[in-house]
Amino acid sequence: MSSHAHHPVLKKNQKLVQDVLVSACAPLSAYSILDVLRDQGFRAPLQVYRALDKLMEFGLVHKLESLNAFVACTHDACEANEPAAFMICEECESVSELGDTRLASHLGKLADHENFALKHTTVELHGRCKNCS
Amino acid sequence: MSSHAHHPVLKKNQKLVQDVLVSACAPLSAYSILDVLRDQGFRAPLQVYRALDKLMEFGLVHKLESLNAFVACTHDACEANEPAAFMICEECESVSELGDTRLASHLGKLADHENFALKHTTVELHGRCKNCS
DNA sequence: CCTAAAAATGTTATGTTATTACATATCAAT
């Protein structure tokens, strides 16, 4: 009974990758995911990357560009190009995803002001989380 | 007669890499820089990466995490952890570096609010620039 | 149901980005 857009039923590999990311307590590289899924029959990186591409398309997974790693979306699933921000703790590797409307709007204005047609934003904050201070 | 902090004299390799980036009209990967500098005696990636590390430390170069590529700073040289934002055109590959004080302050507040000790920010906006629309 | 097109998967090889490890050279301060 979600009030949100309907997302396609996940295929076998997509579901496996998604489950790994949801269970993880930190962002995982594609190759880490591959290692976890060897028991389930995964053999090659492409199996992971293809699943990740779809999951990102569905807004269920995000890539952290500054880590070359992936996390499950902690919102109900971000819309395709909705800008999110990530706070990444360098101590405990925890990541929290922020859906900050004002940040999104600020970035939108910034782009507008330069006549820049914004398609996608990457916002990643590195530092120390509350627990690690 | 700059009013800014004094930056160290660049070493030979650092100067070579810096010159390549300043001349470039788009972000360059480390391996592209290596190719350009083969004539000047560069042989291995590490020569480039070491120079880049120092240049980034000095605030003279920034890494675009979403491209795995590097650009020369277009400000007088960013302070170590000063947050900058980059607008990256997916059509012409041009990059413009924005020093937006309000964005920086907004990200600072966002972090404070979560008791997050902010060390470094990555803000990269992808889309189409003014000229390409 | 049958079939054709589209999407997903399997597999191998390769391309691209970044670091480890260790040797040598240069520089700066006693």
Added chain:
DNA sequence: ATTGATATGTAATAACATAACATTTTTAGG
């Protein structure tokens, strides 16, 4: 000159990502 710190040279390897092609599964029409 001696010493310690920084910078450089080089080879090998690790880590991240895609190309190309074959096969299977899913989906939608007839």
